[in-house]
Amino acid sequence: MTTDALSGYKLRKHIGYNITAQSLSPPHHTLTLEEVVEYTFLSNFQLLQDTCEDISQRPWASPMARLVLNMFFKMCRAQEEIIRLNVEIHCFVTYLQDKDWYLHACEEKLPTSHPTLAYQI
Numbered sequence: 396m397t398t399d400a401l402s403g404y405k406l407r408k409h410i411g412y413n414i415t416a417q418s419l420s421p422p423h424h425t426l427t428l429e430e431v432v433e434y435t436f437l438s439n440f441q442l443l444q445d446t447c448e449d450i451s452q453r454p455w456a457s458p459m460a461r462l463v464l465n466m467f468f469k470m471c472r473a474q475e476e477i478i479r480l481n482v483e484i485h486c487f488v489t490y491l492q493d494k495d496w497y498l499h500a501c502e503e504k505l506p507t508s509h510p511t512l513a514y515q516i
Contacts (some may be wrong), residue, residue: 401451417425454460505513 452454455464502513502516505516
């Protein structure tokens with residue numbers, strides 16, 4: 396991961412964490428750019444180390460649970476996408492029919508004034 400890639404959202408998120416960590420009483424550990432680059436997965440991220448309980452042992456924190464949740468939300472989004480595509484399909488079919496009608500109308504108007512253009516249409 397390059398430094399340029401981190402200059403976007405991820406870096407701003409970690410800068411926000413540093414500001415929050417410094418404002419706590421007592422101040423918590425802040426992150427350096429090297430640490431941000433090093434932490435690629437939540438399981439490796441030590442941000443939650445200072446909490447009172449270990450959430451890594453929760454049922455929803457297991458890799459299988461995350462996989463199932465991701466699949467569930469993808470299926471929910473797929474249902475929404477199907478509904479949206481059903482609307483877009485009707486719009487697209489209407490566009491094709493209108494385009495066909497328009498080209499036929501243009502073809503009928505042009506044979507006398509522009510026969511080569513009418514042939515191309």
